[in-house]
Amino acid sequence: xxxxxxxxxxxxxxxxxxxxxxxxxxxxxxxxxxxxxxxxxxxxxxxxxxxxxxxxxxxxxxxxxxxxxxxxxxxxxxxxxxxxxxxxxxxxxxxxxxxxxxxxxxxxxxxxxxxxxxxxxxxxxxxxxxxxxxxxxxxxxxxxxxxxxxxxxxxxxxxxxxxxxxxxxxxxxxxxxxxxxxxxxxxxxxxxxxxxxxxxxxxxxxxxxxxxxxxxxxxxxx
Numbered sequence: 001x002x003x004x005x006x007x008x009x010x011x012x013x014x015x016x017x018x019x020x021x022x023x024x025x026x027x028x029x030x031x032x033x034x035x036x037x038x039x040x041x042x043x044x045x046x047x048x049x050x051x052x053x054x055x056x057x058x059x060x061x062x063x064x065x066x067x068x069x070x071x072x073x074x075x076x077x078x079x080x081x082x083x084x085x086x087x088x089x090x091x092x093x094x095x096x097x098x099x100x101x102x103x104x105x106x107x108x109x110x111x112x113x114x115x116x117x118x119x120x121x122x123x124x125x126x127x128x129x130x131x132x133x134x135x136x137x138x139x140x141x142x143x144x145x146x147x148x149x150x151x152x153x154x155x156x157x158x159x160x161x162x163x164x165x166x167x168x169x170x171x172x173x174x175x176x177x178x179x180x181x182x183x184x185x186x187x188x189x190x191x192x193x194x195x196x197x198x199x200x201x202x203x204x205x206x207x208x209x210x211x212x213x214x215x216x217x218x219x220x221x222x
Contacts, residue, residue, distance in 0.1 A: 131188025
């Protein structure tokens with residue numbers, strides 16, 4: 001199955017959760033064909049890119065539980081099984097935290113890759129975490145719901161959060177593949193969005209970007 005067909009199947013899965021979240025998210029597909037990029041950009045190393053798969057929060061002003069702090073430490077140290085446990089504990093205390101749901105799913109994906117040699121599909125989402133944090137959280141809510149459905153099923157993730165003793169059973173989708181989401185903060189600033197876009201184009205393993213919140217931001221990103 002081609003990378004494009006894989007992405008089309010994911011879009012079918014993500015469509016309903018994003019509609020439920022009431023969001024309009026432009027999806028920019030970055031596909032590689034014979035090693036070349038569809039979107040031509042001049043790329044160079046760019047510092048100060050604020051992103052995370054779980055090693056840090058992009059909402060530093062928000063209240064962070066000690067369990068989430070421990071989970072972020074564990075994912076940074078690549079101890080993904082223990083990261084899963086801590087993120088589940090954090091969500092058990094505060095279920096309405098979509099960033100932590102994404103961190104949990106990313107830990108599951110990495111653990112499956114290490115323990116069972118499962119393939120990971122990587123995408124990115126751009127949010128205005130430090131510009132419009134409430135809007136950013138709503139965007140993540142839709143993405144987290146779709147990622148949970150893709151990796152484990154919503155019922156399984158919900159049970160894993162409510163009952164931290166439950167043995168998590170995630171089988172992935174598309175023949176056992178798992179989805180990892182990297183979160184990028186564009187700060188609701190066109191220049192930051194453009195800088196992030198240039199960085200993302202260089203990342204050959206990221207197959208798609210979800211974002212941005214507004215049309216001017218998307219146009220600025222190219």
